[in-house]
Amino acid sequence: MxxxxxxxxxxxxxxxxxxxxxxxxxxxxxxxxxxxxxxxxxxxxxxxxxxxxxxxxxxxxxxxxxxxxxxxxxxxxxxxxxxxxxxxxxxxxxxxxxxxxxxxxxxxxxxxxxxxxxxxxxxxxxxxxxxxxxxxxxxxxxxxxxxxxxxxxxxxxxxxxxxxxxxxxxxTPGILWPKFEDQEMGRKLAVTGAIKDNLLHLDDLTLYALEFLGKHYPEDLKKRYQLTDEDLALPTVEQLLLITKKRGFRDDYDRASAMIIQEIRNGMVGRFTLDRYDEMRDELDD
Structure with a gap:
C-alpha cells in the first residue's frame, strides 16, 4: 500500500x-x-x-x-x-x-x-x-x-x-510532506485519520491495524471484538473475516473494515500509541 x-x-x-x-x-x-x-x-x-x-x-x-x-x-x-x-x-x-x-x-x-x-x-x-x-x-x-x-x-x-x-x-492549514519515504509512517498516519480514506484501501489498513493491536494491545482487541487467544493466533485476514461475521456483516468486509478503523480512531478499542518509544529509540536523535 x-x-x-x-x-x-x-x-x-x-x-x-x-x-x-x-x-x-x-x-x-x-x-x-x-x-x-x-x-x-x-x-x-x-x-x-x-x-x-x-x-x-x-x-x-x-x-x-x-x-x-x-x-x-x-x-x-x-x-x-x-x-x-x-x-x-x-x-x-x-x-x-x-x-x-x-x-x-x-x-x-x-x-x-x-x-x-x-x-x-x-x-x-x-x-x-x-x-x-x-x-x-x-x-x-x-x-x-x-x-x-x-x-x-x-x-x-x-x-x-x-x-x-x-x-x-x-x-495555519495542516501540512504534510510531499511523499512518505517510509511507508510504515504512512500507514500509521492513515490509521489515525491524517490521510483521506478515499485515497486508501481500508481492508489493507485494517489488517495492518489488527496486526499492531494484536501484538501490543491484545487484551483490548479481544475485549472489543469478543476474540479468544486462539482467534488472535489466526492470520489477520481470518481475524477480519471472523469479526465481520460476529458483527453480522456477512461477507461485507469493506463495511467491517470501515467500522474497525473508525472504532480504533475513536478509542473504542482502547488507548494505543503507534509510535513505540522503546522500539524507535535507535532512530531517535536524543
Missing part, C-alpha cells in the same frame, strides 16, 4: 508559514499523541529553525498513558517545552499559555528592562491534518471560530484569533 498526498493548498501553506514566521514570538507545534514522531512534519524543523517552540501532544486521552510520558520526556530532552492535552474535552488546555510564557520568559524580561510594555504573545499553530488544530484553537479562544472536522484538510487558510488578553493565535 503506497500512500502519497500533497494537495496544492499545502504547498502554498508551507510558503505562507515561512513568510509569517517573523511576525510570531513562538511556534506551537501540534502532534498526535498516538504517533508523536510520525505526525511531525520533518520540513518544520528547517522552516521554524531557532524560533521558540512548544510541542503539544494532542489527543492524549486516546494514547497509551505510559507512552505519553516517554514522548513528553523525549521532546523535553530535545530542548522543547511539551504538554499533553485533550483539546476535544478541554483537558490540559490551561497549561498552554503558562508554558508559552515560560518559554518566552527571558525575552519578555529583556523587553521589560528596555521599557517595552508587555504585549499578547503572538503564536503560530502548525501541524499535519487532523491533529486537532481547529478544536484546540476554539478551546483557547473560547468560541467556535475555527472550523473543525474529523477529517484532514478542513482548515485551508490562515487567520488570527485572540485567546483572551494573553495571546494572539495564527492558525
Amino acid at each position: 503506497t500512500i502519497q498526498w500533497f494537495p496544492g493548498h499545502m504547498a502554498k501553506a508551507r510558503r505562507e508559514v515561512t513568510e509569517k514566521l517573523k511576525f510570531v514570538d513562538i511556534v506551537i507545534e501540534l502532534v498526535d499523541a498516538r504517533l508523536p514522531l510520525s505526525s511531525r512534519n520533518p520540513m518544520m524543523d528547517e522552516i521554524v529553525q531557532q524560533k521558540p517552540r512548544l510541542v503539544i501532544l494532542n489527543k492524549g486521552d486516546l494514547a497509551d498513558p505510559r507512552e505519553n510520558q516517554k514522548w513528553r520526556q523525549y521532546f523535553e530532552n530535545k530542548g522543547f517545552a511539551a504538554v499533553i492535552v485533550n483539546s476535544h474535552e478541554g483537558k490540559g488546555i490551561n497549561q498552554i499559555i503558562p508554558a508559552c510564557k515560560t518559554v518566552l520568559k527571558e525575552k519578555r524580561e529583556r523587553q521589560q528592562a528596555r521599557g517595552i510594555k508587555p504585549q499578547p504573545i503572538r503564536a503560530m499553530i502548525i501541524g499535519i491534518p487532523n491533529v486537532g488544530k481547529s478544536t484546540l484553537m476554539n478551546r483557547l479562544v473560547k468560541k467556535n471560530i475555527a472550523r473543525t472536522g474529523n477529517k484532514p484538510g478542513v482548515t485551508k487558510s490562515q487567520q488570527w484569533l485572540k485567546a483572551g488578553t494573553d495571546m494572539d493565535l495564527l492558525d
Whole structure:
C-alpha cells in the first residue's frame, strides 16, 4: 500500500508559514499523541529553525498513558517545552499559555528592562491534518471560530484569533510532506485519520491495524471484538473475516473494515500509541 498526498493548498501553506514566521514570538507545534514522531512534519524543523517552540501532544486521552510520558520526556530532552492535552474535552488546555510564557520568559524580561510594555504573545499553530488544530484553537479562544472536522484538510487558510488578553493565535492549514519515504509512517498516519480514506484501501489498513493491536494491545482487541487467544493466533485476514461475521456483516468486509478503523480512531478499542518509544529509540536523535 503506497500512500502519497500533497494537495496544492499545502504547498502554498508551507510558503505562507515561512513568510509569517517573523511576525510570531513562538511556534506551537501540534502532534498526535498516538504517533508523536510520525505526525511531525520533518520540513518544520528547517522552516521554524531557532524560533521558540512548544510541542503539544494532542489527543492524549486516546494514547497509551505510559507512552505519553516517554514522548513528553523525549521532546523535553530535545530542548522543547511539551504538554499533553485533550483539546476535544478541554483537558490540559490551561497549561498552554503558562508554558508559552515560560518559554518566552527571558525575552519578555529583556523587553521589560528596555521599557517595552508587555504585549499578547503572538503564536503560530502548525501541524499535519487532523491533529486537532481547529478544536484546540476554539478551546483557547473560547468560541467556535475555527472550523473543525474529523477529517484532514478542513482548515485551508490562515487567520488570527485572540485567546483572551494573553495571546494572539495564527492558525495555519495542516501540512504534510510531499511523499512518505517510509511507508510504515504512512500507514500509521492513515490509521489515525491524517490521510483521506478515499485515497486508501481500508481492508489493507485494517489488517495492518489488527496486526499492531494484536501484538501490543491484545487484551483490548479481544475485549472489543469478543476474540479468544486462539482467534488472535489466526492470520489477520481470518481475524477480519471472523469479526465481520460476529458483527453480522456477512461477507461485507469493506463495511467491517470501515467500522474497525473508525472504532480504533475513536478509542473504542482502547488507548494505543503507534509510535513505540522503546522500539524507535535507535532512530531517535536524543
